[in-house]
Amino acid sequence: MKRQYVAVVLIFSAILVLVTTYSLLKKPAAMTTPVYGYRIVNTYPHDSNAFTEGLVYSDGFLYEGTGLNGHSTLRQVEFQTGTVLQSISLPEKYFGEGITIVGDRIYQLTYRSEIGFIYDRTSFSLLGNFTYSTEGWGLTYDGSRLIMSDGSSTLYFLDPSTLENVGQVKVTDGTPVTNLNELEYVNGKVYANVFLTNTIAVIDPSTGRVDSWIDLTGLPGGSHQDINSVLNGIAYESVGGQLFVTGKNWSNLYEIKLVTED
Template identity: 50%
Template sequence: MPRFPYLRLAVVVLSLACVPSLAAATIPVYGYKIVREFPHDPGAFTEGLFYEDGFLYESTGELGASTVRKVRLDTGEVVQQVDTPTGYFGEGIITSGTKLVQLTWQDGVAFVYDKATMKLAGGFRYPGEGWALTRDATHIYMSDGTPTIRVLDPASFQRTGSIDVTANGKPVRQVNELEWVKGEIYANIWQTERIARIDPKTGHVVGWIDLAGLLDVSKLDNPVDDVLNGIAYDAAHDRLFVTGKHWPKVFEIRLVPKR
């Protein structure tokens, strides 16, 4: 999400209030072990991330700086990039066949690019805000900052259903960057250091991943804004990657039980 310095305190308070069950003993909490660190462009205001065929695909935000990128994981080198059309704030990204789909924040417009050339190939409209995208073999999942994840048809991009995200019966708001991992939807909860593990059949949070201390954001230029946001999964090698907005690193992590 973008910068609102005059709302920072309110946003933090609201975000924490919207995750009422973080301390609930009935939901397992996982910690992490860093497996490996990779370089990441600190100029990238990461909004969407996924891994495919040896590369990270990344969507960056901020007006005038939004892009879609193909990035070499080991070096952080941007091997291909296209600017988001002028005047739009880029958000989540996912692949759909030979296309890349990028959401925008408040304009209700998604852009569709040819994956091979990254040339703009079309688009579609949707109501409300666009935050993040992920997919499984048959569906695309879209977050909009509310507790409801939209389910889209990957061919028509039309909405076919929804998932209401809850933790111990309470709605979970600020659902942001998404990733499909082993039959679950992993979701960054914006302005927190937590990732929710969501059962897509019920919407229930079945686990929390606590990434506190992964990066000292106090050393970044805008620690309130430059938060954890970016999840990618390499299914072939069972590798989980996470990063954040303007973070200088991508971390490969392994989950470990916390309690």
């Protein structure tokens, strides 16, 4: 009897070890975070010389910020045709990054100069600037705060009037999600292009948790492995719910719908 008892204990112990090992090996966050696919609704032309770093929709137009020293611009675009209606160039020493619109003002970040610019939305005349102590990557607006990324896993919240930092949150999906790039505020969530991937993280800005992922693999345009043609640029038209995406130097802008992946 004693030998049988030992055998039973050993078998249960082995099962316990196997179950524990399996639980530790699997990645709960990755397995439980939903992943959405996409369907292309419309394809529009996009300036293939636009090194897209910021994209936002307002009043029937797209506004785009482009990067690279000597090539950085702020532009208003008729998205249906890709026609650039208005454009200003940044001084060569600045590498333009994310943009967003608050009322009649456009905000634009720069990459490593730790300075952002504020323009009049209509005339593009420069109204002022502001400074920050990180790199500048993506920028969006949630209705009360600017939300900024710097390539890390942190999102920073700024008061749009004072440009003071009023908070920050670490973005995680079990583990920190780094390389947060171009941003868009969509129905209470922050969509973030993850640099060098074909994915958009859908982030709860109150917790930093990734609620879901959008997998844009196969979207014609560029290569997520090429820093000069990565997916980068999300804009949302809140009335009709149009979601636009493009990439650096892509020749197309896409309106997409999210679909559930099995």
